[in-house]
Amino acid sequence: MISAVSVAYSRRAQEYIDLFGTMSAVHxxxxxxxxxxxxxxxxxxxxAGCGPGQWTNFLAGLGLAARGVDxxxxxxxxxxxxYPHLRFDVGTLESLDxxxxxxxxxLSWYSLIHxxxxxxxxxxxxxxxxxxPGGTLLVGFFEGPVVEQFDHAVIPAYRWPVEALNTQLQAVGFEVVESHVRxxxxxxxxxxxxxxxVDRR
Ligand SMILES: C[S@@+](CC[C@H](N)C(=O)[O-])C[C@H]1O[C@@H](n2cnc3c(N)ncnc32)[C@H](O)[C@@H]1O
Known part of the structure; x- marks a missing residue:
């Protein structure tokens, strides 16, 4: 089933690409x-949730075997x-190939915000x-004092306190080793x- 998030991004894909589709838009x-x-x-x-693939290409440029899914x-x-030299697949974050x-x-860069x-x-x-085991996840997201929905240009998104997302990560077996707020x-x-x-024994 095609999700509402997917439909919303499909409708505004060119606009998103023009605004955010290159590394020059990145802080x-x-x-x-x-x-x-x-x-x-x-x-x-x-x-994971690579959008137009600029981060995948960035990671590959650093020498990593990187591929994108969205x-x-x-x-x-x-x-x-x-980026014809790289692999990109249509797929979901809920079932990686x-x-x-x-x-x-x-890398989940703002791909869990919805x-x-x-x-x-x-x-x-x-x-x-x-x-x-020992592998790491990097999640980028919007931060706020409570978990709450807000109006995002494409489709409503959520802001999360660091502690609340930390709790979700721990619940599935992760240990948070770094936290950054800007x-x-x-x-x-x-x-x-x-x-x-984390490896549970
Ligand atoms: C805010 S954009 C970020 C895209 C990219 N990471 C970037 O930094 O430009 C969110 C992306 O996550 C993708 N996404 C959200 N939920 C997804 C899901 N369940 N499966 C696959 N992709 C998903 C959307 O399609 C969209 O491309």
């Missing part, structure tokens, strides 16, 4: 944060066109399944968590 501190995380990755990486065909078509314990890293709070554990558990005047507060897959 320098986010670029640095992702590059630092990438430097500690051993193994393949999936850019539910929006227009984004995947664009990513394949722009990879074996259990096979990834060194998962998930209802009571469904967010489904993709988080899927990322956990896909990661090898508050820039005139912008929504933004945050990123690095979470490591």
């Amino acid at each position: 320098p501190s986010d670029r640095q944060l992702v590059a630092t995380w990438a430097g500690g990755i051993d193994g393949q990486v999936i850019d 539910q929006v065909p227009e984004f995947i078509e664009r990513a394949r066109h722009e 990879c074996g259990t314990g096979t990834l060194g890293g998962v 998930h209802e709070p009571d469904t967010i554990r489904v993709p988080l558990a899927e990322f956990h399944r896909a990661l090898a 508050k820039t005047a005139g912008q929504r507060p933004q945050a990123a968590l690095v979470a490591r897959r």
Whole structure:
């Protein structure tokens, strides 16, 4: 079934590509944060909810075996066109096309912002399944004092307190090892968590 989020992004795909589809639209501190995380990755990486693929290409440029997945065909078509040397698949965050314990890293850069709070554990558990022991997930999201919905240009999204997302991550077997919050005047507060897959014995 095609989700409402997918339909909404399909409708505005070109607009999104024009505004956010290249690394020049990225805040320098986010670029640095992702590059630092990438430097500690051993193994393949999936850019989960890759949009037009700019982060996938960035990760590949750092020497990682990176591929992208997104539910929006227009984004995947664009990513394949722009970065023909890389692999991009239409797919969902809830069911990644990879074996259990096979990834060194998962990047989820603002791709969980539209998930209802009571469904967010489904993709988080899927990322956990896909990661090898010690593998890490980097999640970028909008930060706020309580979990609440807000009007996003494409379709409503959620802001999360760091602690609340931390709780969701722990519930599926992650340990949060880094937490970053950025508050820039005139912008929504933004945050990123690095979470490591914990091996339960
Ligand atoms: C705000 S955009 C971010 C795109 C990209 N990561 C970037 O930084 O430009 C959110 C993306 O997540 C994707 N997405 C959201 N939920 C998804 C799901 N359940 N399965 C696959 N993709 C999803 C959307 O299609 C959209 O491309």
